[in-house]
Amino acid sequence: MIQNYKYLLLCTVLFLSCNPKKTTPDDVERPNIIYIMADDHTTQAFGIYGSRLASLNPTPTLDKIASDGMIFDNCFVSNSICTPSRAAIITGQNSQANGVLDLEGMLPVEKQYLPQEMKKLGYQTAIVGKWHLHEEPASFDYYYVLPGQGQYFDPEFLVQGDKAWPKNVVKTSGHSSDKITDATLDYLKNKRDPNRPFFLMHHFKAPHDDFENAPRYDDYLKNTFIPEPESLYDNGNNGSVGTRGKNDSLTRILGSSVSHRNLIRNQAMNLYIDSTIYKNYGNAEDYHGKQIEKFKNSPEEKAHTSKVYQEYLKRYLRCVKGVDDNVKRLLDYLEEEGLLENTIIVYTGDQGFMLGEHDYIDKRWMYDESMRMPFFVRYPEKIKAGSHTDAIINNTDFAPTLIEMAGGKTPDYMQGKSFKEILETGKEPEGWQQSTYYRYWMHLAHRHQNPAHFGIRTKEYKLIFFYGKYWVDTDDPNAVWNKESWGNDFTNHTPPAWEFYDLKKDPKEMNNAYKDPAYQETILDLKKQLLQLREDLNETDKNYPHIQEVIDTYWDD
Structure with a gap:
C-alpha cells in the first residue's frame, strides 16, 4: 500500500513538472x-x-x-x-x-x-x-x-x-x-x-x-576650439527691465556671467583665472542703488571672455x-x-x-x-x-x-x-498637454542673482513673468527663514516685468516681443492658460499675498 502511494506521488510530481501552471498577468x-x-x-x-x-x-x-x-x-x-x-x-x-x-x-x-x-x-x-x-x-x-x-x-x-x-x-x-x-x-x-x-x-x-x-x-579637448554662442557677446533684445534693470542698470549684478559683466559672480572667479578674486564674491547689497560703471564689451574684454x-x-x-x-x-x-x-x-x-x-x-x-x-x-x-x-x-x-x-x-x-x-506608439494621446508650467522661487540666491519668476511654455511660445520678490515677505519683521544656503543678505526687490518669445521665429530667445502689437492676442491667450495652470496645479500665490499683490498690479501691464 505504501509502495503504491509512493508510486502515485511520483507520478503526480512528474505530471506537474511537465505541465506547468497557466501564467496569469501577475506572472509575466x-x-x-x-x-x-x-x-x-x-x-x-x-x-x-x-x-x-x-x-x-x-x-x-x-x-x-x-x-x-x-x-x-x-x-x-x-x-x-x-x-x-x-x-x-x-x-x-x-x-x-x-x-x-x-x-x-x-x-x-x-x-x-x-x-x-x-x-x-x-x-x-x-x-x-x-x-x-x-x-x-x-x-x-x-x-x-x-x-x-x-x-x-x-x-x-x-x-x-x-x-x-x-x-x-x-x-x-x-x-x-x-x-x-x-x-x-x-x-x-x-x-x-x-x-x-x-x-x-x-x-x-x-x-x-x-x-x-x-x-x-x-x-581631452585640450587643443580644440569650443564653438561659442553668439549671445555670449551680444544679447540682443533678450530680457526685460526685470532681468536687466532700467537702461541696463542692473546688468552688473543680475545673472552670473562668463564675462566680467557680473561683478558679484562670474566664471573667472570659479576657474582661478582671476586668482586674486577667486571666490571673493561680492554682495548685491554693496552694489544695489549705486552708480556702477556700465559694462563695455571691448576687444580686450571679449578676449578675456573667450x-x-x-x-x-x-x-x-x-x-x-x-x-x-x-x-x-x-x-x-x-x-x-x-x-x-x-x-x-x-x-x-x-x-x-x-x-x-x-x-x-x-x-x-x-x-x-x-x-x-x-x-x-x-x-x-x-x-x-x-x-x-x-x-x-x-x-x-x-x-x-x-x-x-x-x-x-x-x-x-x-x-x-x-x-x-x-x-x-510615438503619438500624443487625445487631450495630451500642450504646455508646461515653470516656477523659480529662489530670488537672487547663491549670488547667481536670478530674479524669481514663473511662466508657461508651449511648442511655439514662451511667456515669463518676473515678479522679483522672495517667497517669504522680507518686509515682515516676523518672517522666519534660513538664508544660509542661499548665500545672500540681499533683501531688495527687482522690477516686475513680462517677457514673451516666439520660439519658432526666435528659438534662441534673442527678441523679447512682449510689446509687439502683432502678438497681443497670443499673449492674452497665454495669460489665460497660465492662470488656469496655476489653479489646476495649486501653484497660486494665495499663501503669499506680498507676491500676489505684485501679480495683480502688473498682470495687465
Whole structure:
C-alpha cells in the first residue's frame, strides 16, 4: 500500500513538472528599470540634440542609447534647481504640492512616493549617487548616496547601518563618477535578488560645478576650439527691465556671467583665472542703488571672455566624458549578463544648464538652455528605435510613466501624467498637454542673482513673468527663514516685468516681443492658460499675498 502511494506521488510530481501552471498577468516577467540622471547635463552637451557642440561628439555612448529608443525634444523641468527638481521627480508633484521650493527643502520618507509605488508592484528598489533631498531615502530598499552635494574626489557615501541617518559612512578613493558606477555594479552583482525585477536610480554628481574631472581626461579637448554662442557677446533684445534693470542698470549684478559683466559672480572667479578674486564674491547689497560703471564689451574684454569660456566648457565637457564612459561600463555589464534587452533605460539631467548663452552660467532661468532637460528611453520590446517626439513632458511626468511601464497605475495624488502611450506608439494621446508650467522661487540666491519668476511654455511660445520678490515677505519683521544656503543678505526687490518669445521665429530667445502689437492676442491667450495652470496645479500665490499683490498690479501691464 505504501509502495503504491509512493508510486502515485511520483507520478503526480512528474505530471506537474511537465505541465506547468497557466501564467496569469501577475506572472509575466516585468522589465527591470534603470533611471540614470546626471547633474546639470544639458541638451547642448549631446550629439543627438544638434547643438553647436554636437560636432565634438561629447556623448557617443549616450547617443547610441538614445538612437536605440525614443528622444524627447520638449522635455522641461518645472523648477530649474537641483533639490526641487529631484523632489518633483520622486513625488510626481510640483513644488507647492510636495513642499520643496528651494535648496533647503526636505523630502520626508512619507513623501518618497516613487520607490513606494514601485515596491507595491513587486520591484526591489535602490538609489546610488546624488540624492540631495536631505532626509534619509528610507523608502528605497537599498541606498548608497552622497551626503548633500558630495565631493568629486574621494567621496563619502551614506548607507544603511546600525547608526541613525546620516552616521553610517563609507569612505572611498577616486573620482565620484567612477565610484558611483562601482557602487551600482556592486549592487547589481551582489546586493539584489536576481529572481525579482529591480528599479534602480543611478545619479551622477557630474557635471555639476565646480567642474572637476578625473585626471585621465585632462587632455581631452585640450587643443580644440569650443564653438561659442553668439549671445555670449551680444544679447540682443533678450530680457526685460526685470532681468536687466532700467537702461541696463542692473546688468552688473543680475545673472552670473562668463564675462566680467557680473561683478558679484562670474566664471573667472570659479576657474582661478582671476586668482586674486577667486571666490571673493561680492554682495548685491554693496552694489544695489549705486552708480556702477556700465559694462563695455571691448576687444580686450571679449578676449578675456573667450579665454574663460574655453576653459569653462572644457572642464564641463571633461566631466561629461566621464559620465558617458561610466554609462558604457554599466551597459557592458547588462549586456554580458543578458539583462540589457529586458531593462528599460532612462537617461536625463536634473535640469538644463547655461553654457554661456546670453552670457549666463548656472541654471535657474526659464530660458530654454536652463529649462530643457535631455530625456530619452531605450526599451526595444516596446519602443521603436530611432524615434523622436516633440510632445511636451515635464519632470513631474516621470514617476507616473515609470509606474505605468512597471505595470501599475498613476496614483491620484500625483500631478504628472504618464506618457507611456507616447513611448509605445510615438503619438500624443487625445487631450495630451500642450504646455508646461515653470516656477523659480529662489530670488537672487547663491549670488547667481536670478530674479524669481514663473511662466508657461508651449511648442511655439514662451511667456515669463518676473515678479522679483522672495517667497517669504522680507518686509515682515516676523518672517522666519534660513538664508544660509542661499548665500545672500540681499533683501531688495527687482522690477516686475513680462517677457514673451516666439520660439519658432526666435528659438534662441534673442527678441523679447512682449510689446509687439502683432502678438497681443497670443499673449492674452497665454495669460489665460497660465492662470488656469496655476489653479489646476495649486501653484497660486494665495499663501503669499506680498507676491500676489505684485501679480495683480502688473498682470495687465
